[in-house]
Amino acid sequence: MVVVSHTVRVGAPVDEVFAHVDDPENHVEMTPSITAVSNVEPLDNGGKRLDYTYKMVGVSLTGTMETPEYAENNRIVFEMDGDLSGTLTWTFEAVDSATDVTYTAEYDLPGGVLGKVAEPIAVRYNERELRTTLENLRDRLELGR
Known part of the structure; x- marks a missing residue:
């Protein structure tokens, strides 16, 4: 299992940051490798179900x-x-008028020799992806204020 995590401080209130991350359409703009989000359905627990590419x-x-x-x-x-199975966890912590956001991805790569060869590349790729996603979130909310 591959696990990558990163935290950033966003200069915006926690409710504003949470609302932005909670909208799946925003992930297409924040996350460089998400190319599409569709069929978004609300769930009874407040969350969502959706298809992604x-x-x-x-x-x-x-x-x-x-x-x-x-x-x-x-x-x-x-x-x-x-094609990928795993868990993406977003946590939000109010710090004065800012928010600390932690994004953690845990996922399995396809098995066998190919998975073992690809794992170091996938870890580096996804570490960069998480950092960029959080930086995009921060920039979008701080520059848009």
Whole structure:
């Protein structure tokens, strides 16, 4: 299993940051490798179910995401199923008038020799992807104020 995580401080209130991350359409703009989000459905727990397309090192991966854990202004957990399986966890912590946002991705690569060879590349790729996503979130909310 591959696990990558990164935290950034966003100069915006936690409710504003949470609302931005909670809208799946914003992920297409924030996350460089998400190329499409569709069929977004609300869930009874406040979360969502959706289809996504993610491009990793030139390969399009598709699947569905569903939110089994959803705590407004605190935590969103997406379970991924499809070409990639795993968990994406967003946590939000109010710090004065800012918000610390942590984004953690845990996922399995395809098995066998190919998976073992690809793992170091996938880890570096996704570490950069998480940092860029959080920097894009911060820039969008701070520059848009």
